[in-house]
Amino acid sequence: xxxxxxxxxxxxxxxxxxxxxxxxxxxxxxxxxxxxxxxxxxxxxxxxxxxxxxxxxxxxxxxxxxxxxxxxxxxxxxxxxxxxxxxxxxxxxxxxxxxxxxxxxxxxxxxxxxxxxxxxxx
Numbered sequence: 603x604x605x606x607x608x609x610x611x612x613x614x615x616x617x618x619x620x621x622x623x624x625x626x627x628x629x630x631x632x633x634x635x636x637x638x639x640x641x642x643x644x645x646x647x648x649x650x651x652x653x654x655x656x657x658x659x660x661x662x663x664x665x666x667x668x669x670x671x672x673x674x675x676x677x678x679x680x681x682x683x684x685x686x687x688x689x690x691x692x693x694x695x696x697x698x699x700x701x702x703x704x705x706x707x708x709x710x711x712x713x714x715x716x717x718x719x720x721x722x723x724x
Contacts, residue, residue: 616705616709622672624696626672627643627696627699630692634685634692635685641674642673644671
């Protein structure tokens with residue numbers, strides 16, 4: 603019942619977005635020496651959420667799961683071997699992803715606390 607509340611769905615989608623971004627950042631770092639490899643990332647969550655809203659209508663969720671598409675990250679210049687991965691950039695991205703995930707969990711915890719309080723439970 604409570605999993606259908608839009609706030610919980612949004613917080614869950616935000617956490618899944620961070621999870622997928624972390625997997626892509628790890629993949630980018632793992633391929634830092636692969637010739638011709640181009641780093642990938644996801645569109646930011648707000649942009650992805652707006653696209654989901656346009657596609658599915660009212661609250662931005664077509665079912666319980668939401669899909670995020672990986673895109674090429676064109677912000678970094680390629681090395682002579684064609685590899686465009688910057689380990690420093692990926693490390694900074696990992697910090698940003700951690701903050702995104704922590705924010706998603708804080709939103710979820712806060713909403714859960716409000717819900718419990720409204721039901722008279724501590």
